[in-house]
Amino acid sequence: MLVIGRLHNVLAEHNIEDFSQYYQYVVSDKSGKAVSTLLNKITTNHTYFMREKTHFDYLKEKVLPYLINSVRDKDLRIWSAGCSSGEEAYTIAMILSEFFKQEKLWWDKKILATDISEKVLSIAKNGIYHKEQIAPLPEMWKKIYLKKYDEENFVFSENIKNEIIYRKFNLMEDVFPFKKKFHVIFCRNVMIYFDNRTKNELIRKFYNSMEYGGYLFIGHSESLSGDTAGFKYIMPSVYRKE
Secondary structure, three states: OOOHHHHHHHHOOOOOOHHHHHHHHHHOOOOOOHHHHHHHHOOOOOOOOOOHHHHHHHHHHHHHHHHHHHHOEEEEEEEEEEEOOHHHHHHHHHHHHHHHHHHHOEEEOEEEEOOOHHHHHHHHHHHHHEOOOOOOOOHHHHHHHHHOOOOOOEEEEEEHHHEEHHHHEOOOOOOOOOOEEEEEEOOOOOOHHHHHHEEEHHHHHHHHOOEEEEEEOOOOOOOOOOOOOEEEEEOOOOEOOO
């Protein structure tokens, strides 16, 4: 009933009589605007800083030490796929800053953060969060990477914002257009919305878009069952391209 209520105005706006007709409208719209509107209406975009903290600990303690010795051109590529309102991407950016310290001057380590929803991308780009939202972050990080925006909100520094490239992107594209492959992909709590066929196809595209030895992080409630397209299980919700 909640979803129906959210979509009622959309149907009325386009003079659509029922959901069968609405489905045809969405799949026939080649611009992608109809899909974007649908997702903005039905997804909750529930996320928060340091969500599934074990992933960030593993990134810092295992993945980055490995990559710093194996990425020879000092061009580290990380993708936050389905980035929602930016909490994940900003967390990764701060971890990279803390890990590389002064060495960061010698590395190109931009983070690509994508989502199909323009609404959440706008929030992410602004980088403004309520004080309760940033509560899980370490106090030192708050002092270094955030500044007070107003009485209730904080905003990320330009230095951290500049480490992230935000783009609108549909994971259902037949072919991913990236020129270079990624060393790390985060796609957490996104595939729970997909059927097995769609999920397996997405996993295959992730595999083809990743460097050998690269890591895939998915949500704790998700798993790669059956054909993992060449990914090796490392620990719950963490896989590596072999």
